[in-house]
Structure formats: C-alpha cells, structure tokens
Amino acid sequence: MEKDVSSLNVRRRLPAYRNGWSILSFIIVILILIPNVTILFNFFTEKAENWGHITEYILPDLLKNTGLLIAFTGLLTIIIGTSLAWLISAYDFPLKKFFKWALILPLAIPPYIAGYTYNGILNYTGVIQTTLRNTWGIEVEQKYFDILNLPGAVFIFTLFLYPYVYTITRAFLANQSASLIENARLLGGSPLEVFFRVVLPVSRGAVVGGVSLVLLEVLNDYGVVQYFGVPTFSTAIFQTWFGMNDLNSAIKLSATLMFIVFSILILEKLLRGRKKYAATTAKARPLRAIPLSGGRGWAAFSYCLAIFLLGFLIPLIQLVDWMFLTFEKVASSEFLTLIWNSLFVSLTGALLIVFFAVIIGNFARTHQSRLSKSAAKVTILGYSIPGAVIAVGISTVFIDLDSGLSRFYEMTGVESRLFLSTSIVILISSYIIRFLAIGYNSVESGFDKIGNKYTEASRMLGMNMTKTFFKVDVRMLRAPLISGFLLAFIEIIKELPLTLILRPFNFGTLSTNAFKYASDEQIHEAALSSLIIVLISAAAVFIFHQVLEKESN
Amino acid sequence: MRNKWLMLGLTLLLSVFVLAACGGGEQEEDTSSDQETADTEETSEENASEETGGEVNLYTGRHYDTDQELYDTFTEETGIEVNVIEGDDDELIARLDREGEASEADLLITADAGRLHRAKSQDLLQSLESDTLNENIPEKFRDPDNNWFGLTKRARVIAYHKERVDEENLQTYMDLTNEEYQDKVLIRSSSNIYNQSLVASMIATEGEDAAKEWAQGIVDNMARDPQGGDRDQAKAVAAGEGDVAVMNTYYLGKMLNSEDEEEVKVAEQLGIIFPNQDSTGTHVNISGIGVTASSKNTENAQKFIEFLSGEEAQKQFAEANYEYPVNPDVEASELLQSWGEFKEQDISLNELGENNDRAIQIMNEVGWK
C-alpha cells in the first residue's frame, strides 16, 4: 500500500519538473558530472603499477605536509581573519574605513605570484639582504630569510587567503550579533572575554565557512607548493601522472584527496551546526562601534596596517619595481591582447557561472526534494578537485564530443576535427565546472535570505516561474548576484592550470604570460602581467566591497 | 558618498575594459586581415598547388621570447604561419595523446630528451627523413629512427664558490657525495626534470646501484631541503648556505647578464666545473623537436625544423639564451666559449626517457624531496 503511494508520488511529481528550470538544471548537472565521472571511471579499468611505491615512499610525506599545511594555515587564517573582523566591526580607530575594504585586497594577489614575489624580496639578491649588505655592511645568514619551505608556504597561504575568513566573519558580525555582543558588554565582560566567549562561539558558522574555503584553496594549490618544495597531493598527482606516466596511481591519489576534501566539507557541516550563518531576522541591526582611545586606537591601526602591508602593499611595490626593471624588455602591444583575452574569458566565465548558479539555485529552492538537493551538491565537485585533473576529464569529454560531431563538421565544411576541443568553448566550460561553487554559494545565500515567500506570492498572482524570476527574484538578488559574479571573475582571472592546458592556439592570458616567465625563473619579467592581474582583481575586490556594504544598509 | 565610490570603481573597470576592447578590436582586425591573406593564400594554393604559405601548428614546452622572434623570422621568410600553444612538456604530451589522430599539432618541442622519447614511445611522433637535418645535427642528438631532433644543448654542471671550494677535489658528480661536502650541496627537488634526467643518465652509464648510491650521497650531503629553482641554488651558494650547487649552464649565463646587478654579483662569485671529464663525461640534455604522428602539414613542419637547425636560428639560440647550439658549424656564445670545451656524456638520449620512471623511484626511495 505504502509502495503504491510512493510510486504514485513520483508520477504525480513529474509534471512539476516539466519546466525549463529543472530541465536546464539537469543538463548543467550532467555536464558537470561527466568529466568527473570520466576520471573516476578510469579508477576501475586498469591497475595502478606504481601504487605500492607511492604508498611506501610518497604518501606518508604527502599526508604529513598536507596535514601541517591545513592545520597551520587554518589556525592562522582563523586568528587573523576573526581578529581583524572583530576590530573592524566593534571599534573605531584611525583609517578604519579604509582598512575595512583594504584588508580584502590580498585576495587580489594570486598566491603563486605572492610566493615568487616574497622569495624575490627575501632571497640573497633580494631588497632586504642587499640593503643590509651594501648599505650597512651587515651580513646576515641567509637561512634566517629562507622562505621556500613549509612554514614559508603557510605564511603565503595565510596572508593571501585570510580574506575569506575576514569577509564572511565581518559580514556576519556587522549584521547579526549586535544585541548579543552589546549585552555581553553591558554585563561587564572585558573586551578579550567578549571576543573569546561570545564573538567566536557566535560567529562559529561564519568562521568555519570561511576557513573551509581557505583549506580547499590550499589543497588545490599547485604553484606555491611546487615552487616552495613542499610536496602535496597536487604535486604528487602531477608527478605520478606525467612523470611516471601512471594515470591510475594519479587517480588513486586524486580519490584520496577527494576523500580529505569531503571530510572537510562534512566537518564544516558538523561544526556549523544546523544554523546557517546567514540567518537574518528582520530585527537585525548593525553593531555600534566603540571608539578606541589614543594608544589602543593606534595599536589596532598598526595591526591592520601590518597585515595590509604584508598582504598587499609590499608585494605590490616589489612587483612595480620589477616591472620598471623589465618594462622595455617585455612590454609590447601584445599586452593589450592579453588583457583583452583575460577580461573576455573572466567576464564570460563569471557571467555564465552566475547564470548557471541561478538556474540550479532557483531549481533547488522551488523543488524541495532529494533530487534538487543533490543537484546543488554537485556544484561543489569542481571546486574540490585539482585543476589539472578537471582539465583531463574535460578534454577527454570534448574530444569524444568532437569525434561524435565529425560527420557534422564534414557536412558544414569545418576543417578542424577537434573544433570544440581547440576552441575557447572548452576553456570557458572548464572555468564553469571549476568555479561554479563560488557563484552558487553567493546565489544560494541570497536565495536563503529572501526565502520563498515573494516567489510564491508572485506565482499566486499569475506569474510563471520565469516571469517571477525576472520581475521579483532578480531585483532582490542583485547584491548576491553581483558579488558572486565578482568573486568568480577574480578567481578566473587568477586561474592558471586550466588556462594553460586547455587554451586554443595563439591564445594567451595575463596569467599564462606570467607563468611563461616565472616557470623559467624569469621572475622579473613576470612582473608586468602579474601587476595587471593584481590591479584588475583589486578593482573587482573594491566593487565587491561596495556591493556588500550597500546590501547591508 | 558610497554611490560615488561605486561609480568610480565601475568607471575604472569600464575604462580598462574599453581600453582592452580597443586593443582587442585592433587585434581582431589584425587576425581578420591575417585570415584574408590566409584565404588568398589558400585559393592561390588551390590554383598553383605548390606554393609556399599555409601554416604549421606547434606545441612547445620552451617559453622564451627569443623563440617567438625566431618563429616570426620563419614566417617572414617562408610565408608559413606558426601557431603556438605553450605549456608544460608533460601536459602537452598528455594533450597530444588525448587528441590522437585528430590533433591539429604538427610539431612538439620539449626542453628534455626524455620527454621526446616518451612522446616517441607513445607513438605520438613520426619519422622524418631530411638530408639537411642529417647534415645540421650530429647523429648523437638525433633519434636513431628520426622521430626527434635536438635543437639546443645544455650541460648540467657543478657551480662552486670560488673562495671556499678547492676545485682540485671536485672533479666528478660522485665527488659531491664526499664527506668534504657534508651539508654543503645545493640542488633542487626530485620533481625537477633536469635532476630526473641526470639520475636517468647515471643509470645508463653506471647502473642502477651506482645511481642510487649517488642519490643517497647527495641527500646525505644536502645543505637544506630542496627548494626553488636553479637560480635559487646559485644564490644560496653566494649566501653561504652551501658551497656547491648543481645547475644548468644557461641559468648561470642569464644571471651573469641579468638586469639585476645583485644577480650578476652572485654569479661572479661562482666557478663552474664540467664534471666527469676523465670518465663518462658531463651530463648533457637537449631541447628538441619532433613531427607529430597526426601532423597534417608535414612539409611545413619539415621546413620549420630545418630552419631551426640552420645557422641563422642556431646562432640566435646560442646568443640569446646561453644554450649550446647543436649545429657544429655554429659557435657557442662568447661566454660559453670562455668556459672551455668539455667532454659530453656518451649515451643515447632516449635512455633518459627509458630510465625516467626508475630515476624518480630511486630519488623517492632515498628520500630526495
């Protein structure tokens, strides 16, 4: 009897899925799944010849390094991110308005560029050692300045990824917690007590959300760990795959990595608890900042300034310096093409990401079912797999697609038999798969905030889903849509491995250009492209901040 | 107030965008006119079947601006467009493999002979018979089956601190494992292809056990955990973190001619030793090129390789990048000549590829990070 009802249930529910939104969602989800499944499929087909060797000699080191990187980067980003967020939200001190957004700027510098830059500053021929040596005649042992090691990698990741924790925590503190914190203050808690006993526990969800983004970035990184000589999963995947030509061991490593990633995601769910960190009530009111007097104000100022200098200004100045050193050598009109290419793929990619994120987000929201929930989960898949692995999955799929289309190509007179796989389509598709999660997170939290009631009201007034979406939902989602777009834009313009592997003939972007020089140890020559990337992303960060500010008002 | 800032930001971004769009527009015009010429060339090709022109598609693992200049010269001389994808050697080979028969690439350049061998053993390259190439490139730097051809040579040498190291006791790679250099040896990580090929060559000349013994000795003598690139090793010697470094010749050449005077100072403190002169010879690797199995423009590809092996191109390789030309008729740059002649390792370069897997395993086994 029960069974009857449930089968009836499926048949009854079917018509509700027969609309553009769900059909598009399914298509997108399938498109995202195929490349990943292709990779995993290989897992079972052949045996891995070097797996024994890897587990004996490489894996222990990988696990140790990965563990240390995650633990320390996680801890330090939490400390820096939350303390900055707390200072900025709860106190007034000199230049606070500026720091509010300037502290997000480190996000504009790709960690691998930061890594090269810091090594350039700190090594024997760098500005510090040179000045000590040449100006003051002081010889300091170089080993005190060595940064190319695990602590160095932690330093880079911390400085350039903490804004994830900072932004999310600050947004939370600014809007959600005023009454709690003010109560704690009234009850006579010292500032430190308030921070550790109220602020941290209350903003736990936000902090955990930010840190898990940081950790995913760390796990995916290739550039920094490769240059710093800290073997992790992504370098090991490269080495076994390309160096040992052992795809299957590489996939086994990827699977191990995915296991770690999913553990992190599950841990995040558990730590976050059942409450979402964007649980606004209508009565939320902003936290009123307390002015910090004299010395304490300047202390807060110095702390913010130090982070800002280390995380943005110092590397920026170094890049500018190198740029002047090599400007005549590398600058050419070709750079306009590079800028155009970078902007084109980033804007197109980010636009499509937001578009797809909205379709899936709207579908997941309006069809509360297991199906739609899993559709939403699939979006995170690409974010959790190293870029190089995704690239192989995607190009395998596209090459198959091309061979399927070969007859069509013949008919239409297209000469290339790899029309799609050598076009920009494959590149942009890979961005979408890789960064959909970023856009989706923004869109989802936006949908969470407005809830279903306006949509339902609109439909009861005779508007269908699509019309409702454009007349009602989009208007209210403006801020999350823009910030999702900007975050995806920043990620794509910084992206390297996918662009490198999947780009068409004669197609370069700023980041491939930076790589071209940096990979051959011509760090100075890489400065110009790096600088342009940083400036464009910085502009995007600034707008992102303005959008968030506007929304919270 | 906030709105004003927002507007400012947007205008800024927009202006960048417009600027870029203008640039892009120019570029598009460029390509469209290129296409026109290509079109006219195509039609003329149809009319008179043997015309120069057309294109050749290149996957390259070399990333030098000077290479691009060479390609441009080639296009000027022959009218053949050179389309390029730059990338990592390994990734380009993997891409070729995935694309299979349909691949549009005609040529593959890698910065390591072992990689060329890999491409060959995966049947990604085809044989090319050319008298010009046989003449320009010594047999040793060509594949016996003519699947690939060397373009430039680089030696992996020992750089030492002129004041702190007595050159007399440092004549072989094996000498680096002596007690004298305990905690003094600087070398980059085992994930680096140049080190992999060095070990692979030792497997070829002295056998697996000797290679492993050497690797173990190096690990025992390391001044620090491997990190950074070849230049970083040289800097560490100057900084006193160690006394001897293993590095490729051209990096030293580049440092001596750097626009950063501090790098020049570092390089000037270093002496250079070509190891194993009395025995197996110094390890030499090549940048090389091969025609892909799937090539659709083999004639153009052949012209391209012949051009790169010719005197003009070889001279440019030698001068601009401090590499040794493979063409014996072309002299190395003055700097390289000042380092003197040296005996090269006498092995088939394909062995670098054949032994690569084993080399990586050995390095992992001795704990070479």
Next chain:
Amino acid sequence: MYVEIKDLCFGYTNSKERTVHDFNLDIEQGEIISILGESGSGKSTVLRLLCGLEIPEKGTIHIAGRTMTDDRTFVAPEKRGIGIVFQDYALFPHMTVYENVKFGLKAWKRKDRSRRVQEVLELVNMGDYSKRYPHELSGGQQQRIALARSLAPAPELLLLDEPFSNLDADLQVKIRNELKAILKQTGTTCIFVTHDREDSRALADRMVTMRDGASYDWDSLCTTREEESQKPELVRLK
C-alpha cells in the same frame, strides 16, 4: 460543489509522518470557511496544496469545475486563479503599493489596470497610500494592501493564512469586520486558516477543524482540548 477536495494526502520530504492525511472538504460558491487547528496540524499545508505550491501524494482537487490535481493532472500555481494572503503578507519590498497591487493584473487590459488598482485600494480604505513602499506602512496597513493585492485579479477563490496573527487586538477586531464586509460585497469564496476560535466564529459561515491532518466538522467538536480527548466521536468529514 464549488470546491471539492477528496482524500488529500501529503507529507514533507524531511518528515516521516504525513502532514495531511485523507483530508476532505466541499465548499459552496460564496461561502466563507475557516479551518481551525493547533499549530502543526497541517492547516497551512492544505492551503499550499490548494495553491499548487505543494504536490499531494494522493487525492484530488476540483475548483469551479476544473480539475486542479489528480493522478494525471497538475495545474501550475499561476494558472489556478486562486488568490492568497500569506501570514507575513510577502509584499514586494522593491515595489510601491500601487505596483504591488497592479502586479497580478497582467491579464487585464492596460487601461483598466489603474482603475482596478484604485478600486481595490479604496475597498480596503487605502486609496491614499498608492505611492508608499511597504516598509513605510504599519502592520495593519500592510495587511490591507496584501488583501487588496490578492483581490485585485478577482480570484475565484481567496485563501487567507492566519490573516490576523501579526495584528494587535483592537486592529484585529476592526479588520475582521471590514474583511467580512468586503468578502460578502465581492461574493468571493474564501478559505481561511487560523488558530483563533474568535476569528473563526466572527468571520466564517462554516467552521472546520483539523487534527492529525484530517478535517472534522466543527459542530461535532467540543470547545476545550480536554473535552476533545474525552470525546472520541468526532464526525470525520468524508
């Protein structure tokens, strides 16, 4: 019958028990029905099922002779011609009162629209407020606008979900009386859901109560909870 609901069953995906279980209800044209029940008794869900915002597992819904839901048919919410006033009103915050009320009039002729908006605004005594934004209005005013908005397209059936729960007591009585007048004046068939017996009694022509997802005729019910449990013989509606 104008509205016929038969053997309606529904459970939310994340709960094991059914929220609505064999629910039956017939309504005459022009009748005002109240569904009374404790919170969690499934009364709001019945409204959502009527609207098409949820899909029932079993059962059929007919309204004005049209089949809205059965084994083969499912009419999308926007095509059902039902008006609803949500508990929290859901007035679009980015639109003025005028735009809110006009929102549902897309099927109307362009020139008739503003006349109709004015008409319904007058009906709820809010004629002077058309240029305001929802956040500039008090709770009672918002409630009237929400009512006006749902009445504007002249729906065949009007649903009200806890219409007075956000109002204070004085206002509640006042609006309750006005509402009844408006509904009778427009002849609208109406179902409203409440947990307040006073509201129910004042407004409804007929009362139905809900327990464990099923509907019971009010007349068979006793007035207090204790007595209810002592008197198991409720007349279950079939």
